[in-house]
Ligand SMILES: O=P(O)(O)OC[C@H]1O[C@H](OP(=O)(O)OP(=O)(O)O)[C@H](O)[C@@H]1O
């Protein structure tokens with residue numbers, strides 16, 4: 001079966017928004033060292049574009065979380081598959097996500113890091129889906145706010161497909177999926 005994809009943000013629209021976010025972040029962190037922590041896998045394209053637009057020099061780490069697997073719904077349990085190697089104690093951390101949906105992934109990171117003692121923690125996400133939130137998490141930098149729709153492309157997958165697409169698309173599923 002071929003999935004139907006409907007574009008909601010083009011590569012050009014995303015690039016413009018990424019430049020604006022990078023400007024804002026560069027301004028906010030011009031006087032403090034920044035550690036960017038990308039959340040794999042979804043954030044890999046957004047992070048790569050974002051860091052190349054910054055006018056500051058961040059260090060970059062990654063964690064890998066997973067809760068959606070092959071499904072369209074979070075299973076409610078966020079698994080950490082890869083942790084940062086270097087301690088984040090005393091660091092100004094900006095988490096970079098492709099999407100904040102229920103907020104459970106970000107919540108699990110903030111819980112985990114509460115004991116580490118960061119200097120500060122902020123969240124930058126390309127997409128925000130506030131209608132589905134199950135936690136009190138708010139992102140500090142948001143590319144686009146979207147309705148309650150399952151989206152793919154620009155790093156985001158459905159069952160590991162479509163991460164490579166240049167734009168962002170709504171997947172129009174058949175009723176039985
Ligand atoms: O706010 P939440 O409901 O927690 O959803 C957001 C998270 O879910 C997705 O990751 P996923 O578990 O699909 O892993 P992936 O990035 O490897 O695709 C997405 O990339 C975010 O990290």
Ligand code: HPA
Nearest residue numbers: 101149150151152156157
């Ligand atoms: O809409 C989405 N698309 C892909 N992955 C996701 N993870 C949470 N929400 C989404």
Ligand SMILES: [Mg+2]
Nearest residue numbers: 042068069157
């Ligand atoms: Mg996924």
